[in-house]
Amino acid sequence: MQNTIKDSIKKALRYSNAEYCEIRIEETTETCVRIRGNDIESASENVFLGGNVRALSRGGWGFVSFNRLDNLNGKVEEASAQAKILGARIKKHVSLYPSDQVEDYVRGNFKKQAFAVPLKNKVRLLENYNRLILGSPKITSSSIYYMDKHTYLHFANSEGTYIYQEKMDLGGSLTAIASHNSLTVQESARFGSNQDFNVALGLEDEVIKAAEIAGQMLHAPVVEGGQYTVILDPDMAGLFVHEAFGHLSEADNLDEDERMKELLKIGTRYGSDQLDIYDSGIEGPNRGESKYDDEGVLMQKTYLIKGGIVSGHLHSRESAAKMGESATGNARALNYRFPPIVRMRTTCIAPGKYTFNEMLKGITKGVYVKGGYGGQTNGEMFTFAPSRAYMIRNSEIAEMVRDVNLTGNVFETLKNIDMIGSDFTFRNGPGGCGKAGQSPLPVAQGSPHIRIQKIVIGGKEK
Amino acid sequence: MKRLLGDAASKGLEATLITSETKTVSVSFDFNRLKTIKDTESLNMNLQVIKGNKLGVANSTRVGGEKELLENAMNVADFGPKINYKFPSPEPHANPEVFCQNVEDLTVDKMIALGEELMKFIKSLDPSINGSVEVEKNILRKDISNTHGLNARLLKTGFAISSGFQFVKGQNLLNAWDWDVSTAMEYNLERIQAKLKEDFDIGKNNTSVEPGLYDVIFTPMGFSDLINPIVTCLNGRAVMRGISPLKNRLGGKIFSPLFSLTEDGTLDKGLGSQFYDNQGVACRKTPLIEKGILREYILDLESAYRLGRQPIGTGSPEGANPNNLLVSPGNMPWNNFLKDMEKGIIIDQTMGAWAGNPYTGTVTGNIALGYLVRDGKKVGRVKNCMFSLNVFTHLKSNLLAMSRETKNLGSMVLPYCLIEGVSITGSDS
Numbered sequence: 001m002q003n004t005i006k007d008s009i010k011k012a013l014r015y016s017n018a019e020y021c022e023i024r025i026e027e028t029t030e031t032c033v034r035i036r037g038n039d040i041e042s043a044s045e046n047v048f049l050g051g052n053v054r055a056l057s058r059g060g061w062g063f064v065s066f067n068r069l070d071n072l073n074g075k076v077e078e079a080s081a082q083a084k085i086l087g088a089r090i091k092k093h094v095s096l097y098p099s100d101q102v103e104d105y106v107r108g109n110f111k112k113q114a115f116a117v118p119l120k121n122k123v124r125l126l127e128n129y130n131r132l133i134l135g136s137p138k139i140t141s142s143s144i145y146y147m148d149k150h151t152y153l154h155f156a157n158s159e160g161t162y163i164y165q166e167k168m169d170l171g172g173s174l175t176a177i178a179s180h181n182s183l184t185v186q187e188s189a190r191f192g193s194n195q196d197f198n199v200a201l202g203l204e205d206e207v208i209k210a211a212e213i214a215g216q217m218l219h220a221p222v223v224e225g226g227q228y229t230v231i232l233d234p235d236m237a238g239l240f241v242h243e244a245f246g247h248l249s250e251a252d253n254l255d256e257d258e259r260m261k262e263l264l265k266i267g268t269r270y271g272s273d274q275l276d277i278y279d280s281g282i283e284g285p286n287r288g289e290s291k292y293d294d295e296g297v298l299m300q301k302t303y304l305i306k307g308g309i310v311s312g313h314l315h316s317r318e319s320a321a322k323m324g325e326s327a328t329g330n331a332r333a334l335n336y337r338f339p340p341i342v343r344m345r346t347t348c349i350a351p352g353k354y355t356f357n358e359m360l361k362g363i364t365k366g367v368y369v370k371g372g373y374g375g376q377t378n379g380e381m382f383t384f385a386p387s388r389a390y391m392i393r394n395s396e397i398a399e400m401v402r403d404v405n406l407t408g409n410v411f412e413t414l415k416n417i418d419m420i421g422s423d424f425t426f427r428n429g430p431g432g433c434g435k436a437g438q439s440p441l442p443v444a445q446g447s448p449h450i451r452i453q454k455i456v457i458g459g460k461e462k
Numbered sequence: 463m464k465r466l467l468g469d470a471a472s473k474g475l476e477a478t479l480i481t482s483e484t485k486t487v488s489v490s491f492d493f494n495r496l497k498t499i500k501d502t503e504s505l506n507m508n509l510q511v512i513k514g515n516k517l518g519v520a521n522s523t524r525v526g527g528e529k530e531l532l533e534n535a536m537n538v539a540d541f542g543p544k545i546n547y548k549f550p551s552p553e554p555h556a557n558p559e560v561f562c563q564n565v566e567d568l569t570v571d572k573m574i575a576l577g578e579e580l581m582k583f584i585k586s587l588d589p590s591i592n593g594s595v596e597v598e599k600n601i602l603r604k605d606i607s608n609t610h611g612l613n614a615r616l617l618k619t620g621f622a623i624s625s626g627f628q629f630v631k632g633q634n635l636l637n638a639w640d641w642d643v644s645t646a647m648e649y650n651l652e653r654i655q656a657k658l659k660e661d662f663d664i665g666k667n668n669t670s671v672e673p674g675l676y677d678v679i680f681t682p683m684g685f686s687d688l689i690n691p692i693v694t695c696l697n698g699r700a701v702m703r704g705i706s707p708l709k710n711r712l713g714g715k716i717f718s719p720l721f722s723l724t725e726d727g728t729l730d731k732g733l734g735s736q737f738y739d740n741q742g743v744a745c746r747k748t749p750l751i752e753k754g755i756l757r758e759y760i761l762d763l764e765s766a767y768r769l770g771r772q773p774i775g776t777g778s779p780e781g782a783n784p785n786n787l788l789v790s791p792g793n794m795p796w797n798n799f800l801k802d803m804e805k806g807i808i809i810d811q812t813m814g815a816w817a818g819n820p821y822t823g824t825v826t827g828n829i830a831l832g833y834l835v836r837d838g839k840k841v842g843r844v845k846n847c848m849f850s851l852n853v854f855t856h857l858k859s860n861l862l863a864m865s866r867e868t869k870n871l872g873s874m875v876l877p878y879c880l881i882e883g884v885s886i887t888g889s890d891s
Contacts, residue, residue, distance in 0.1 A: 033541075034780070036699065036703055037703040037704075039543055039544065040541070040542060040543040040544070041543055041699070041780070041781065042517075042519065042542075042543060042779060042780045042781070043518070043519065043538045043541055043542045043543065044519040044520055044521060044538055044779075045520050045534040045535075045537060045538050046520060046521040046522065046534075047520075047521070047522040047523065047524050047527060047530060047531075047534070048521075048522075048523045049522075049523055049524040049525075049527075050504070050523055052502075059495075059497075060496065060497065060498070060499070061497060061498040061499075062498075062499050062501075063498060063499070063500040063501070063502075064500075064501045064502070064503075065500075065501075065502040065503065065504070066502075066503045067503065067504060067505040067523045067524070067525055068503075068505075068525050069525075070525075078501065079501075082499040082501065082570075083499075085499065085570070086496055086497070086498070086499060089496055089574070090495060090496055090497075092495070119537065119538065119540075119541055120540070120541055123541040140704060140705065141703045141704060141705045177705050179704065179705055179821075182707035182854075183707075183821075183822060184705050184706075184707065184819070184821030184822065185819060185821075185822070186819060186821075222824065225673070225848065225850060225885055225887035226673070226887060227887075256492075256493035256495075256592075257493060257592045257628070257630065258590070259590060259592075259630035259631070260592075260628075260630055263630060263632075263633065337502055337504060339498070339500070373817055374814070374816070374817040375814060375817070376813045376814045376816075376817070376828075377813070378635070378637050378811075378813055378830050379628070379635045379637065380633065380634065380635035380845075381813065381828055381830065381845065381846060382813070382814075382828075383813045383814025383817065383827065383828040383848075384814065384817070385814060385817035385818065402819075402822075403818060403819065403822060403824040403826060405814055405817060405818060405826040405827065405848065405850075407813075407814065407828040407846070407847075407848050408846070409633075409845075409846050411633045412846075456846065456847065456848055456887055456888065457848075457887070458826035458827070458828075458848030458849065458850045458885075458887050
């Protein structure tokens with residue numbers, strides 16, 4: 001099967017008359033289970049098979065995706081013809097960063113294959129967690145989500161590269177829900193991996209803890225809106241760096257905009273000497289990492305900020321060539337229905353030197369936020385929400401507060417990071433990143449605790 | 463299709479099969495220039511089987527993968543949800559206008575021409591602006607059939623044109639966009655251009671905002687952030703499990719009499735309109751909130767059974783999902799809200815407002831694009847600040863008006879709305 005696909009896509013590429021052409025063929029099997037309350041709400045086993053062709057001609061990209069694989073030659077001709085139509089109008093030379101001609105077979109070197117675990121075992125595991133949640137005091141319901149994917153991916157381009165990669169992805173959340181009168185609150189334990197089903201095992205203590213916290217949250221007041229000194233746990237700090245600087249470093253938003261290039265110019269200072277930020281495809285194992293990106297470029301580790309100064313950007317082959325920098329292996333596609341665009345993999349703040357107690361010192365009124373729930377950015381501003389938060393009063397963790405959502409200006413906030421912890425944790429949850437309609441793309445983050453001055457928290461009026 | 467259902471029936475299973483084939487063509491402009499043509503064909507087969515009293519679901523995009531699909535669905539059914547329903551027998555359905563020949567006939571050249579017109583306009587705003595445009599059309603063929611004799615085919619078109627810009631000055635980034643979407647070739651380039659011009663002219667001037675309670679005009683886009691938690695709480699599955707604050711409150715006065723919300727799967731030119739939902743129930747028009755009073759939940763077959771309600775054509779094997787949601791408009795043009803406003807804020811685009819806990823009704827988000835209003839005029843862009851309100855209290859006690867105009871956002875048709883007492887927190891707090 002593998003050689004048949006390899007032969008047919010290499011043969012089909014001969015039908016391209018574009019400057020550059022590539023084909024991806026992808027087959028994914030997926031299992032999803034959702035439990036809510038006492039019921040299994042849904043369970044499904046899915047098969048996704050399809051492919052795409054992308055062609056470049058004089059600055060124009062043609063892109064065709066399909067499920068029927070029986071006319072690859074025609075699809076190559078179609079994408080090439082589209083690129084030519086555009087190229088005739090654009091008449092712009094767009095080169096791609098040179099990439100070595102590679103032939104490689106990347107077999108899945110998984111620690112424990114999720115897809116080898118029978119569905120009944122997965123369901124039994126999740127039902128056990130569910131029983132623990134529902135048996136906890138004050139818990140009225142639950143929400144359990146599990147998914148795993150196993151993908152075979154073929155990539156070939158008109159430069160002679162052929163790469164076969166086998167990938168795995170899995171993620172889940174185990175959520176305890178507590179309700180009283182009209183108030184409903186929740187807290188989750190989460191897991192994710194690109195190579196080990198074992199991360200879904202042994203989470204009993206975390207599940208019980210989540211249920212306990214949800215119960216406590218019922219009595220937590222809504223946070224008072226205002227500007228605070230905030231300490232972020234590694235989970236939240238990872239989410240922060242993804243939203244606040246990761247997206248801004250994606251070069252497909254810079255490469256043809258002179259003002260954005262100036263804003264993110266290498267050598268510009270945006271943080272203190274202690275701040276190092278990097279994105280890596282080789283850090284893990286983490287969700288979103290693999291040997292090659294979806295343009296056949298080796299993933300690598302790229303420093304975005306070193307010593308507080310902009311030191312690099314995240315690139316596809318196109319953006320790297322336009323900006324005169326190196327491709328970084330960040331061209332990723334959600335699946336065969338989409339072309340690759342510049343995306344993060346594992347985005348991290350490197351550890352610093354402070355202990356948690358040193359961070360607390362001197363804060364008369366602040367907020368400690370834990371467990372990244374979600375975030376968003378529009379380039380200059382970002383928001384992110386924790387799953388739980390506590391007031392800090394007179395250098396000590398005080399009462400829990402709820403409905404916390406933080407915001408900030410990217411450039412000001414990076415400068416306001418005044419302490420970086422000496423601890424470090426990776427975050428692999430079940431969700432993913434969204435950009436240009438491609439969501440959720442698996443990504444991970446890593447960070448120590450960090451402390452930031454002057455963060456705005458939305459909330460009720462004083 | 464018939465053979466697969468026959469195979470399922472011969473094994474003693476009830477089954478529903480949905481086959482969707484979509485062809486989408488899009489033309490996109492980035493950085494002020496034509497960049498990509500995309501042509502995507504997608505096929506998906508969704509099979510639901512009832513084995514005993516358990517549901518099994520499988521999906522496949524593999525052409526000719528019917529046998530594997532049935533095996534997977536049967537395998538899942540052994541561990542799937544226990545259900546209390548049967549797949550429905552055929553019932554008459556409405557015939558909403560959802561197919562437009564002009565969309566099917568739309569050529570790539572015409573799509574490029576539309577994009578070029580918008581692109582030319584955006585470039586005229588400022589030489590250093592970074593504009594983008596996307597023009598997209600799609601054609602859907604959806605077949606649904608089941609072992610009770612249901613057999614229907616829906617042909618539906620979709621058309622969308624969206625346009626926006628990013629304007630960078632120092633560390634100030636202004637992003638704005640607008641779009642029109644329909645199942646027909648309905649768009650208004652002049653309106654999109656006027657919106658972008660106003661966002662550019664006023665949005666490039668920042669103004670500070672003091673923290674406090676403000677009257678706020680939510681544009682339809684901003685208003686959608688307030689509707690989302692209500693939809694979550696109206697979901698029959700959330701009600702059935704007792705986690706929705708709206709449980710046991712049918713007939714109760716939940717919101718202001720100014721607020722009415724309707725689910726309508728039969729809306730002409732509605733992007734979500736269809737003949738049958740994904741469980742085979744005919745779509746219909748159902749008031750959910752009528753002048754502030756809770757009338758119905760958003761239901762699938764299982765939640766309808768457990769709540770003792772009739773299904774409303776919003777079901778899927780995973781739960782209930784609305785087709786088209788409509789908030790009833792008011793009588794006044796929204797410009798009157800603006801004219802009469804002494805001091806207030808307009809919220810058009812938000813960030814992170816989705817990230818809260820929907821069951822508390824609290825919505826807190828960054829104002830990604832919003833304006834300070836003084837004496838009836840937009841005076842500048844407010845940024846680096848957050849808004850916060852609770853939909854259950856603010857849409858009950860603080861809702862002042864809905865506008866006459868509505869905007870089709872795709873799955874929701876919403877007016878502008880005016881709410882008092884919205885908490886604004888800024889970096890000047």
